[in-house]
Amino acid sequence: MFAAITVAMIRVKTRKFGALRALGCVLAIFCALTWPAHAQQAQVAKSPALAAAPFQYVGAGGCSAPACHGSVRPMTQTRVWQNEYSTWVTQDKHSRAYSVLSGPVAVRMAKILGLPAPNTAPKCLACHAIDAPASERARTFDISDGVSCESCHGPASAWLGPHTTVGWTHQQSLKLGMYDTRDIVLRTERCLECHLGTKNKYVDHEMLAAGHPDLYFELDSFQATMPRHWKQPLEQDAWRDVRDWGTGQAVQFSAEMKYLQGLTQRDAWPEYTQLDCFACHHSLVKTENSWRQQRGYAGHRPGSPPWNPSRYIVFREIARTVDPAVAAKLDDSLAKVETEMSRVAPDRAKVAASASETAGALDDVAQRIATMPYDQAVTLTLMRDISADAGGISMAGERSAEQAAMALNSLFLAYSRNVKMANEADVRSAIAGLYQQLQNPSAYDGFQFAAQMQKVNALLR
Numbered sequence: 001m002f003a004a005i006t007v008a009m010i011r012v013k014t015r016k017f018g019a020l021r022a023l024g025c026v027l028a029i030f031c032a033l034t035w036p037a038h039a040q041q042a043q044v045a046k047s048p049a050l051a052a053a054p055f056q057y058v059g060a061g062g063c064s065a066p067a068c069h070g071s072v073r074p075m076t077q078t079r080v081w082q083n084e085y086s087t088w089v090t091q092d093k094h095s096r097a098y099s100v101l102s103g104p105v106a107v108r109m110a111k112i113l114g115l116p117a118p119n120t121a122p123k124c125l126a127c128h129a130i131d132a133p134a135s136e137r138a139r140t141f142d143i144s145d146g147v148s149c150e151s152c153h154g155p156a157s158a159w160l161g162p163h164t165t166v167g168w169t170h171q172q173s174l175k176l177g178m179y180d181t182r183d184i185v186l187r188t189e190r191c192l193e194c195h196l197g198t199k200n201k202y203v204d205h206e207m208l209a210a211g212h213p214d215l216y217f218e219l220d221s222f223q224a225t226m227p228r229h230w231k232q233p234l235e236q237d238a239w240r241d242v243r244d245w246g247t248g249q250a251v252q253f254s255a256e257m258k259y260l261q262g263l264t265q266r267d268a269w270p271e272y273t274q275l276d277c278f279a280c281h282h283s284l285v286k287t288e289n290s291w292r293q294q295r296g297y298a299g300h301r302p303g304s305p306p307w308n309p310s311r312y313i314v315f316r317e318i319a320r321t322v323d324p325a326v327a328a329k330l331d332d333s334l335a336k337v338e339t340e341m342s343r344v345a346p347d348r349a350k351v352a353a354s355a356s357e358t359a360g361a362l363d364d365v366a367q368r369i370a371t372m373p374y375d376q377a378v379t380l381t382l383m384r385d386i387s388a389d390a391g392g393i394s395m396a397g398e399r400s401a402e403q404a405a406m407a408l409n410s411l412f413l414a415y416s417r418n419v420k421m422a423n424e425a426d427v428r429s430a431i432a433g434l435y436q437q438l439q440n441p442s443a444y445d446g447f448q449f450a451a452q453m454q455k456v457n458a459l460l461r
C-alpha cells in the first residue's frame, strides 16, 4: 500500500495543478490511515525507554491532504493558508531540487568531478534532498521530494499527528523535533546551511568550475521569490520586511565567518569562492579604459585577487545603526581577515583566528537587530547610508555592488509600501539602473556603478 501511495505522490509532483484536485481524495485517505500511527509514534517518543529513538522524516506526502496543507486555494478563515503543499509543488523551486540532479547540467558536473550519478551522490544530495541516515527515514519517506517541508520544518514523525489537535502549541511541536522557523535568526541559519554552505556541505570553486551556479543569498528577497507560503505572524508590523532584511544580513555575515574558518581546514587553499570572483573573471580592456587601474589596488599587491567583502559591506551600515562601538570592533577584526585573505598565500591559522574573533564580536548582534524597533526614519537612514557609501561599495567589486542593489531594492519596497514618496517612480528607475549594470558581471565598472549609486542617494535627500 505504501508503495502505491508513493507512486501517486510522485505523480502529484510531476503533474500540474489540476492533478492535485483529482488525487486529493487518495491523499485524504492516506492522511486518515497514517495519522493514528504517527500519534502513536508521538507517545513512543515521550516514553523514557525509547527517548533515544531518533525523530524520523515522513516525506512531503504526509502534509499534502486537502484538509491539511494541500488545499488548492488559500484559506482566509484559518490561522495558516492550508495550501502550503500546493504552493511548494507548483511554484517553489525547492520541490524540484532533486529532479534537477538528473538534468544535463548536473550530469555533466558529476562527470567532470568524477562522481557517480548526481542523484545518488551524497555530495549533491546534502543540499538537494533530505539525505538522512536509514534510521531517520520513515517508511513513507521519499528522497525524490527534494528540499521539502521537513528540510526546513524538521523531521515530523513525532509531531505530525499531534500538531493538528486542538490546543496543541508550537512549543510542544518544537520539543518533538520541529525546527523553529518562526525565529528569524534560526530561520536564516537554516536557509544558509544550503545557500551558503557549512563545513560538511559546500559548493566550492571546483564545483563552480564544473558548472554549479554560484551561491548568494539575501533573506528578504529570497523569501519573496520562494514564494512565501505563510501568513505573516506580525501582520501589524508594517516594517517587518526591513527587520527580516537586517537580521538576514547579520546572520549571513556570522555564518560566513564560521564557514571561512571551516574552509581553512580543507586541502584546497586558498578557496577561490572566498575571493573576488571578478578579480579573476573580468574581461581585459585597454589600459585607458581599466577602472581597476584607475582605482588602484589599496590594501593588497596589484594583481593578487582580494578577499570578497560582499557579505559584510552592507551589513556594516546596519551594525553602525545598532551599535557604533560594535561596528568599530568588527571593522578592526575584519581588516585582519581582509589583509590576510588578500595575500597570494593566506596563512590558514591567521585567517581562522581573525574570522573567529570577528564571529565573537558579533555575539548577540543578530538578536538585537531582530528585536529593535523599525520605522520610517530607520529605513530611510539605512537607504541613505548605503547609497552614500557609493565609492566604498562600488570599488569593492561586483559582488558587493550586487548586495547593495538588493539591499536598496528591499528597503525601497518596504519604504514605498508604507510612505507616500513624491519621487517614487524616479527612485524605482534609479535602482533598476543599478541592476542593469550587473547584467554582465565580467564587464562591471566600479566608477559607473558608483555614479548610479550617487543618483539614488541624491533622490533620497
Ligand code: HEC
Pocket (backbone or CB within 6 Å): 093, 100, 101, 103, 105, 106, 107, 109, 110, 113, 115, 118, 121, 123, 124, 125, 126, 127, 128, 193, 194, 195, 196, 197, 198, 201, 202, 203, 207, 212, 213, 214, 215, 216
Ligand atoms: C551547499 C549546498 C549545495 C550542494 C552541496 C550542492 N548544491 Fe546544487 N544548488 C544549491 C543551491 C542553493 C542552488 C540554487 C542556487 C540559486 O539559484 O541561488 C543549487 C542549484 C543547482 C543547480 C541549478 C538548478 C536550476 O534550477 O537551474 C544544479 C544543476 C545543481 N545545483 C547541481 C548540483 C550538483 C550536481 C551537486 C553535487 C555535485 C550540487 N548541486 C551540490 C545548493 C547546493
Ligand code: HEC
Pocket (backbone or CB within 6 Å): 060, 063, 069, 079, 080, 081, 082, 084, 085, 086, 088, 094, 147, 148, 149, 150, 151, 152, 153, 180, 181, 182, 187, 229, 230, 231, 233
Ligand atoms: C525552504 C524552507 C521551507 C520549506 C521547504 C517549507 N517551508 Fe513551510 N515555512 C518556512 C518558513 C521560513 C516559514 C515562516 C516561519 C514560520 O511561520 O514558521 C514557514 C511557514 C509555514 C507554515 C505556517 C506556520 C505558522 O505557524 O504560521 C506552514 C503551515 C508551513 N510552513 C507548512 C509547510 C509545508 C506543508 C511544507 C511542504 C509542502 C513546507 N512548509 C515547506 C520554510 C519552509
Ligand code: HEC
Pocket (backbone or CB within 6 Å): 093, 094, 096, 097, 098, 100, 126, 127, 128, 129, 147, 151, 152, 187, 188, 190, 191, 192, 193, 194, 195, 219, 221, 222, 223, 225, 226
Ligand atoms: C536543504 C537545503 C536548502 C534549504 C534549507 C533551503 N534551500 Fe533554498 N534552495 C535549495 C536548492 C538545492 C535550490 C535549487 C533548486 C532548483 O533550482 O532546482 C534552492 C532554491 C531556492 C530559491 C530559488 C532561487 C532561484 O534562483 O530561483 C529560493 C528563492 C530559495 N531557495 C530560498 C530559500 C529560503 C528563503 C530558505 C530558508 C527559509 C531556503 N531556501 C532554504 C536548497 C535549500
Ligand code: HEC
Pocket (backbone or CB within 6 Å): 205, 208, 209, 210, 211, 214, 272, 273, 274, 275, 276, 277, 278, 279, 280, 281, 305
Ligand atoms: C584566483 C582566481 C579566481 C577566482 C577568485 C575565482 N575564479 Fe573561477 N576560475 C579561475 C580559473 C583559473 C578557472 C579555470 C579556467 C580554465 O581552466 O580555463 C576558473 C573557472 C571558473 C568557471 C568555469 C569556467 C567557465 O568559463 O565556465 C566558473 C563558472 C567560475 N570559475 C566561477 C567563479 C566564481 C563565481 C567565483 C567567485 C565566487 C570565482 N570563479 C572565483 C580563477 C578564479
